[in-house]
Amino acid sequence: MEIPYTVKPRPDTGLWNAKIGIWLFLASEVMLFGGLFSGYVFMRLGAAPGHWPMGLLNVPVGTMNTVILIASSVLVVFAWAALKMRNFARYRLYMLLTVICGFVFLGVKVGFEWPAKFHHFGAYIKTESLSKYEEYLGNQHLASKGLGPRVEITGILENHDALNNVEITEYRVQLDAVNADPSSPANDHPHFIPRPISDKVAIIAKEDVQFASMFVPRHSTYFASYYLITGLHGLHVLGGLFVFIYFLLPVSKRLYEKDPEHLANRVEVAGLFWHFVDLVWIFVFPIFYLL
Amino acid sequence: MSDTPNAPESPTPHGGGSHGPGAHEAHGHEAEHFHNHSGLYLGVGGILMVGTALTVYLAYVDFGSHELNITAGLLLATIKAILVALIFMHLKSERKSIYQILFVTMAFVIALFGLSLLGFFDHIRF
Numbered sequence: 001m002e003i004p005y006t007v008k009p010r011p012d013t014g015l016w017n018a019k020i021g022i023w024l025f026l027a028s029e030v031m032l033f034g035g036l037f038s039g040y041v042f043m044r045l046g047a048a049p050g051h052w053p054m055g056l057l058n059v060p061v062g063t064m065n066t067v068i069l070i071a072s073s074v075l076v077v078f079a080w081a082a083l084k085m086r087n088f089a090r091y092r093l094y095m096l097l098t099v100i101c102g103f104v105f106l107g108v109k110v111g112f113e114w115p116a117k118f119h120h121f122g123a124y125i126k127t128e129s130l131s132k133y134e135e136y137l138g139n140q141h142l143a144s145k146g147l148g149p150r151v152e153i154t155g156i157l158e159n160h161d162a163l164n165n166v167e168i169t170e171y172r173v174q175l176d177a178v179n180a181d182p183s184s185p186a187n188d189h190p191h192f193i194p195r196p197i198s199d200k201v202a203i204i205a206k207e208d209v210q211f212a213s214m215f216v217p218r219h220s221t222y223f224a225s226y227y228l229i230t231g232l233h234g235l236h237v238l239g240g241l242f243v244f245i246y247f248l249l250p251v252s253k254r255l256y257e258k259d260p261e262h263l264a265n266r267v268e269v270a271g272l273f274w275h276f277v278d279l280v281w282i283f284v285f286p287i288f289y290l291l
Numbered sequence: 292m293s294d295t296p297n298a299p300e301s302p303t304p305h306g307g308g309s310h311g312p313g314a315h316e317a318h319g320h321e322a323e324h325f326h327n328h329s330g331l332y333l334g335v336g337g338i339l340m341v342g343t344a345l346t347v348y349l350a351y352v353d354f355g356s357h358e359l360n361i362t363a364g365l366l367l368a369t370i371k372a373i374l375v376a377l378i379f380m381h382l383k384s385e386r387k388s389i390y391q392i393l394f395v396t397m398a399f400v401i402a403l404f405g406l407s408l409l410g411f412f413d414h415i416r417f
Contacts, residue, residue, distance in 0.1 A: 014386045023389050027396040034400045038407040045411050059347065066343050074336035077379055081329055192351060275379040282371045285343075286364040290350035291357075 007261045022269045026276050033280050036229050040287065043221045050151035053222050055178075055190025056120075056215065061113060062289040065105050066281065072101035073278040076244075076271045083264040088256055095247055095267075098274075102241045109234055117215035117223070121157035123171055129208035136175065136202050138182025147188060153179050153204060156197060162206070163213070171204045171212060226288050233284060236277045243270045335378045342371045 004010075005017040013020050044052055079094035125133050130151065134140065137150045157163070158172040178187045180198030206212075217224040246252065247267060256263045346367045354360055377383040382393075 013388045015388060019386075020388060020392075023392050027392050030396050030400055031403070034403050038404045041404070042407045042411055063343060063347055067340055070336055070339045070343065073339075073375065073379055074332055077332045078329065081332070189351070189353070192347065272380055275375055278379075279372045279375045282339075282368050282375065283365075286346055286350070286368050290347065291361045291364045 007259065007265060016265055018265060018269045022272050026272065029276060033229075033232075036225070036232070037283065037287075040225045040229070043225060047221065050149040051124075051220065053122075053152065053220065056117075056154070056222075057226075057289045058113060058116065058194055059190075059192050059289050060194075061108060062285055065108050066285050068101050068105050068108075069278050069281050072098045072105070073275050075101065076267075076274050080264060080267045080271050083256070083260060083267055086260055088253070088260075091267075092248065095244055099241055099244050099248070102237055102244070106234060106237055106241075109230065114227075119156070120154065120215045121171070121173060121212070122152050122154040122215060122219060123173070123204050123212035124152050124210040125204075126208055126210045127151075132208060133202075133204070136179045136182055138184075138187070141183035142188070145185075145188065150178075150182060153202060155179060155202075157214070158201065169206050171206065171209070173202050173204060174198070175200045175202050229284055230288070233277065233280055236273075236280070240270065240274045240277055243273075331378060335374055338374060339371055342367055342374075346371075 003017075007016055009015050010017060010020075075094045075098040079091050079098060082088075082091040082094055125137070130137060130139060130149075133153060136153050139149050142148065142150060153173060153175070155176045156174040158174055159168060159170075162168040162171050175198050177195035177198055179202070180200040181187060204212075213219045215223055217227045247263075247270070252263055252266075255266075346364055349363045349367070350360055352360070354363070382389070
């Protein structure tokens with residue numbers, strides 16, 4: 001059976017059907033991400049002082065991924081324009097480059113950024129014990145400058161067993177630069193280039209710790225929302241890649257030979273989805289990496 | 292128009308040879324139309340890249356209060372998002388039915404954010 005209005009506009013809507021379809025889908029996507037973003041705002045506004053971490057993500061890598069995603073958005077419009085100009089060879093090239101960009105983005109995210117977090121450790125200190133760890137927290141210095149308090153000590157956990165073994169009473173942490181020298185003005189604000197980990201090791205008694213874990217979703221509302229939103233965004237990238245790979249298969253070449261405008265419309269609709277995924281990232285990047 | 296290099300020799304979208312010349316001319320026009328837009332797409336891509344660099348830069352500028360950094364960052368992100376929607380997603384010239392769908396969507400999104408902010412600023416007190 002022939003699918004109606006794949007190319008010709010439907011008289012009542014004035015549009016070919018897939019165009020209406022994708023926009024209705026994107027409207028529901030706006031609500032999906034809107035719900036998550038409004039949840040993020042709610043949790044961030046409600047976070048206790050010092051409990052919304054800053055500068056834990058790798059900003060240069062995030063910036064690079066942003067650039068890759070923007071480039072792929074331009075490439076997918078070019079692929080569509082090439083089809084409109086009936087240049088199939090160029091279309092394939094742009095589509096292939098788009099797919100490569102998508103895989104690089106996902107590879108960086110899942111292969112590098114997330115695992116780096118899984119190997120990072122943080123311990124929130126109980127309010128009454130904060131002064132015991134002043135040499136790692138620098139709260140007197142921060143208060144004198146009118147800055148918010150620091151309540152977490154982060155770094156590489158040396159005795160990994162401590163996480164699950166109740167008989168171990170302390171965490172041995174190779175400190176991040178910020179906790180190694182917390183009263184230095186250089187550590188008042190996060191840096192664009194992540195500062196290398198120090199060789200200083202802190203012993204933190206478990207009885208002084210309110211909560212400790214690796215940088216996994218349960219670590220904090222920050223990481224829970226980070227993994228949820230970037231994970232859902234990553235799944236969208238993956239979904240877009242499946243569709244783009246389909247557009248590179250011989251079946252799409254056959255469609256082009258039968259009706260090039262039909263393939264151009266398919267690419268346009270998938271492109272709209274891809275731009276939306278780019279648009280979501282434009283907000284994800286500043287709210288998790290920068291601000 | 293007929294000398295457009297990318298004009299197709301063989302497969303025309305719909306139609307056989309009966310209205311060949313007409314289709315060819317229409318198509319030649321289309322090809323030039325899209326050629327012109329490629330520059331625009333590239334330009335917008337460039338603006339988005341510069342905007343990204345600016346977003347990163349402004350995040351590290353000390354405005355005196357972190358709230359101002361957040362405002363600047365979100366403002367830039369909104370401008371970038373509008374550019375993507377208008378140019379890449381062709382919303383600057385789209386059919387009315389699409390605008391109707393998006394109008395309703397935006398109304399619901401604003402209500403959604405409004406409700407969660409209302410929930411935050413109006414705590415239940417015992």
